[in-house]
Amino acid sequence: MKEHIDNLLEKYWEGESTLEEEKELRFLLSEVQGYESAKEFFLGISELSQLEGKEPVKPIVTLPFWKRTWLGYAASLALFVSIAFVVFQHQQQKAKQEAYEQVVAALSLIQENMQKGSESMEVLRELRHLQTPINLFDIEQ
Amino acid sequence: MKSFFETHIWPLKSKLYRMAYLWVKDREVANDVLQQVFEKAWVRKNDLESMDNPTAWMVKALKNESLQHFRSTRKIDPLGDLDLADATKTDEEESVDRMQQVLRFLEKLPEKQREVFHLREVEGLAYEEIASYLEISLDQVKVNLFRARQQLKVYLIGKK
Incomplete structure (x- = not known):
């Protein structure tokens, strides 16, 4: 194993080792006796690589003044358009309702007048009985 | 869907922290430097997205921020106060010694x-x-x- 470590170390010093070989070298060094200074140094590197800082605070979105102003205008416009739309819809609905009520009123007026006309025509219906005696007694004209 | 900042910039934070630590040799300062750099990156997030190599920009920004720290504090050799507080804090004096050894070598x-x-x-x-x-x-x-x-x-x- 010592020979293998020496080979890996040689490649390492020459800058010819791969990342995998370097990982293997560190592992083997931690397992064997000797190589104390290299072992300690690589352990220090490994500890350094695990060092973590405080989680940075995620930056808060702050818009420049002009963007905020325009966003304000856009929001106001959107609100205005929405209100205008709702009022318009309401007016439309109201106009439809009024038109319907007018039509219904007109129709009921017509019906009422028709009723009156029908009643006045009832008298004329009685006139058909004028012919009855003539037919009954078979009177020659 | 995650933004470009979250997928490409945010994951660099640990590596960048250690790089900052390598330069400033103080964990608190490294945290501050990193925070500053992330805030700058956030402001320029659209520019970063169109860059060929946003990572290199982050490394440069980190280096500049660390240098700025040295200029403002006029601290040339900060190795003297290298996290001795951490030793008492974490009770890992040996580990700190080993890391100090690596940092002292890197300094040379x-x-x-x-x-x-x-x-x-x-x-x-x-x-x-x-x-x-x-x-x-x-x-x-x-x-x-x-x-x-x-x-x-x-x-x-x-x-x-």
Whole structure:
């Protein structure tokens, strides 16, 4: 194993080792006796690589003044358009309702007048009985 | 759906933290530096999305922010106060000693060698990734890593 470590170390010093070989070298060094200074140094590197800082605070979105102003205008416009739309819809609905009520009123007026006309025509219906005696007694004209 | 910032920038936070720590040698300061860089990145998130290499931009921003910290505090050699508080906090003095040893070695290296060595040994990045992080050629990565390892060999022999 010592020979293998020496080979890996040689490649390492020459800058010819791969990342995998370097990982293997560190592992083997931690397992064997000797190589104390290299072992300690690589352990220090490994500890350094695990060092973590405080989680940075995620930056808060702050818009420049002009963007905020325009966003304000856009929001106001959107609100205005929405209100205008709702009022318009309401007016439309109201106009439809009024038109319907007018039509219904007109129709009921017509019906009422028709009723009156029908009643006045009832008298004329009685006139058909004028012919009855003539037919009954078979009177020659 | 996650944004570009969340998928490409946010996952860099641990690596960037350790890089900041390597430069400023103080965990609290490294946290502050990282926070500043993430805030700057957030403001420029649309620019970052259109960049070829947003990671390199983050590394540069981190380096600039660390330098700015040194300029404002005028602290040239901050190794003296290297997290001794952590030792009492975490009760892992030996671990802190080992990390200090690594950082002291890194301090002796020229800047580029230090960065390449850190990205390879601590972050376990491939040569191509290191080249991308630091915006240097693959050959420069190999040369700097070779030189840094040669220095390490001498350093470790000297310790025996």
